[in-house]
Amino acid sequence: MDIAAIRRVARAAWHAVYDDILGEETVNEHLREGYAPPxxxxxxxxxxxxxxxxxxDDDVVAYMSCGMTDATGFGDLDLYVHPDYWGEGIGTELLHRGEQHLxxxxxxxxxxxxxxxxxxxxxxxxxHFEKVGERTTQVGGQEHPVNVYERRL
Structure with missing residues (x-):
């Protein structure tokens, strides 16, 4: 598994999506902590x-991690596609692969x-999912509204 390539995709996707929402420094902090090689x-x-x-073209352009989060049968996933490849169906393909694993x-x-x-x-x-609720969460010391989605396997 190419850790450097996953980190490159994460950096591009997170900055493209979250810089305007969370601020570049908060994004950098999350990338440092959440995507450290260890x-x-x-x-x-x-x-x-x-x-x-x-x-x-032999380059990693997307990644996904997934697992069970609750013994009652709930799981989650994190899926990020490099911005240059948004809208090409890559996320959907990864979602289906993750569903098999889950x-x-x-x-x-x-x-x-x-x-x-x-x-x-x-x-x-x-x-791909059904919206089942809303809540707020703390990110970088600020409250942000969150949409909650579910998908039955």
């Missing part, structure tokens, strides 16, 4: 976490949350 290495080693990539873990329903201001993310989730 964190990604640990995710790769954990069998219960599925980490998948999509490639185009099904093998006995996940019955995916529950995910997307910041309401994240137009790209909400567009993807509206296409």
């Amino acid at each position: 964190v990604l290495e640990q995710m790769i080693e954990l069998e219960e976490v599925g980490l998948f990539v999509s490639t185009a 099904h093998e873990l006995s996940v019955r329903k995916i529950r995910d949350e997307v910041l309401a201001e994240n137009e790209i993310g909400n567009g993807f989730y509206r296409t």
